[in-house]
Amino acid sequence: MMEKSVRPILEMNAFDKQSPHNTNVARRLANTGASSVLFYRDPIEMVSAEGVWMTAKDGTRYLDFYNNVPCLGHSHPAVVAAVSQQLAKLNTNTRYIVPIVDDYLEALKTTFPEPLSNVVLTCSGSEANDLAMRLACKHTGGEGFIVTESAYHGNTSLVTQVSPSALKNTKLPDHVIAIPPPSKKYYGSNIAQGFAERVESAIAQLEQRGIKAAALLLDSIFSSDGVFAEPDGFLKQAVEVIHNAGGLYIADEVQPGFARTGTAFWGFQNHDVVPDIVTLGKPMGNGFPMAGVVTKPQFLDEFCADVGYFNTFGGNPVAAAAGLAVLNEIKNQNLQDNARILGDYLKAGLQKIADLSPHIGEVRGSGLFLGIDICHPNDNNQPDPEVTLAMIDKFRDENILIGAAGAAGATLKLRPALCLTKSEADLFLQAFKKILDDI
């Protein structure tokens, strides 16, 4: 049988250290050592990608349900053209005026409610969350953070502290409290109230440690916790609780943002709340490295009085060109609608198949960000990471790329490009049914 994966998000489906006989793996290990993160026992060598499809060296075309970075689809011509043209013309930092940068910032800002009117562009979601946390500490005078149990917010030192899913042998520092994700399993039918109560008790726990809460930091769809989107609005109470305690609410939109949830452009909008700080990343440039923090002017005023913040690559005109292409394509191709319509279609189809299988606990999510709980046949509350891992391999045999999330690594995580078609969704549904029939 499969090994139990200790750390689902970063290391599930990673076997590189066990496959040194594979030439490609050996080469990668020689180059990157223990930081190697190759997927699959026999990692795939990719040569090209287009739309929702990736092509391997052996000619196999894989349907990519894993990667939520290329939101418009792999190698999207609008982004390729925008980046290529701007790169050939001008690529510099934000110390000069380059109108496309402000054009982008203004286009981005139209997607946010007041008073979120200032943007800091960075290179990665990690840098964005690192800055967001410091803005919150500076404003509140607190240093405590409340996150969910399998949260992942990035890779810097500060952000790793609030990313329980990245920690292996180290425990959370005293200033971080991890609470269970907004699942029925923990909170029953009233998730909003149960989750808000846990936020309240976390604030109290921090206080007992002599630590003031700086912020409630939440991925708006709880990606690495296993995808929790329902019911709409369940975060509202928790946000009120942190605000009443003088803390901020940071919405991490690095994964759910840019129309993926279908019902809204930003995940937090599904909850009828206005965050104090929003962080963006992954799909922002369809793969061009860029990310950002959106917040109130006051928080930047306060922070920048103490610390000069400059980001060499952040906000360069090539990133702006990529970002503008992404915003324009989402709008012009109605990709938010497509995410909602195809997401609903996919979810309904998955549910129908799941109803016939003893291995499936729950199908959840919004738009093209869905989670499927894989459980022991006799116990819907018992996650089954071994079968999940086996299914990931079987999906590969069906030429579909997919990953897992959740505390046990037993939630299949679906995040195809927003340009997914009905026939591509059908391919996934057929494979899902076949795999479940074969187990």
Next chain:
Amino acid sequence: MMEKSVRPILEMNAFDKQSPHNTNVARRLANTGASSVLFYRDPIEMVSAEGVWMTAKDGTRYLDFYNNVPCLGHSHPAVVAAVSQQLAKLNTNTRYIVPIVDDYLEALKTTFPEPLSNVVLTCSGSEANDLAMRLACKHTGGEGFIVTESAYHGNTSLVTQVSPSALKNTKLPDHVIAIPPPSKKYYGSNIAQGFAERVESAIAQLEQRGIKAAALLLDSIFSSDGVFAEPDGFLKQAVEVIHNAGGLYIADEVQPGFARTGTAFWGFQNHDVVPDIVTLGKPMGNGFPMAGVVTKPQFLDEFCADVGYFNTFGGNPVAAAAGLAVLNEIKNQNLQDNARILGDYLKAGLQKIADLSPHIGEVRGSGLFLGIDICHPNDNNQPDPEVTLAMIDKFRDENILIGAAGAAGATLKLRPALCLTKSEADLFLQAFKKILDDI
């Protein structure tokens, strides 16, 4: 007269908050608030750039002696072609094998001595230094860092703590000791010994605070301290001191790396030392956002046993394509030789002009990374930031872009692209002479 700049590196020559009447400035301030970093009282709107030249909206062509990111020159066709082609073909993360990524890693590794054989690619120099510091803490069990007084190593929370030049109202934390940069002014004629002694006393000071030194973290050319490159080998003793204390030596090559010093590909090579960890950034992709950490396998083994490290954009094939183009062009166009030859020419020319001016203290540096101390006419040891700032404005009037560094913000910092020609160097020398004559 000019205001005294409190923080030279990040805010010298930044007046955006004082120029809200300027339409471009007002727009930028509305978009990025207090994080705006525009240069000059009347910021320049740039429209294109090529080689060492940037063109503004009003048609003015500026000779760029400021920006060390586009090391091959702005909009370099080899990088534009490499990025455009790879972006149209495949851009994904390091979870799949894409041979160009390992091709790049191997090409990069050939520039490093043993045992520096593992590379972690990141998006920014900040991310690289953040990771490097954590590797050092994990390996040594220490948490103390020794840096120079006006060091700048990046913008994450952890890295800002070791970047005195980024701090305004906050003092260094207890685990960070800042020592004077390797200047004759502080250490007299035996810089190697004086600097090593300060490292030794910093280690002792940390010990008195109950803190073990994790690393000596140094920009190999002390860019933000004011550019200190001479004499060759002066770091060797200091590195021995930190090693004897069980600490590591981290070489921050984000600014001096990739052949800029002319005499070596990496700045540390001018000192006949092998760092434990090297961090790279800025010129690595000629503007494509990429950076990295190069180190011994053991350090990554130790770190990754505790923490899973993944970087979504780090090591993507487009970055690899940009990075390969940079390495190939440096080699094929003999840019290291050019940096050395043109650097020597420029330095000799600057010195000749400086000898006739009471405003110039010292001309320093290596290759195309030079520093010129601007001093009070009657006292070579008294830096003059007001005149420096006035000179930066006058250089702009002469269509030359240049910045300053150093504790007082009174060292002009020259970092043109490595493709600089003799006639372009002459343009700078003529302007320098003219400006000094006019003061």
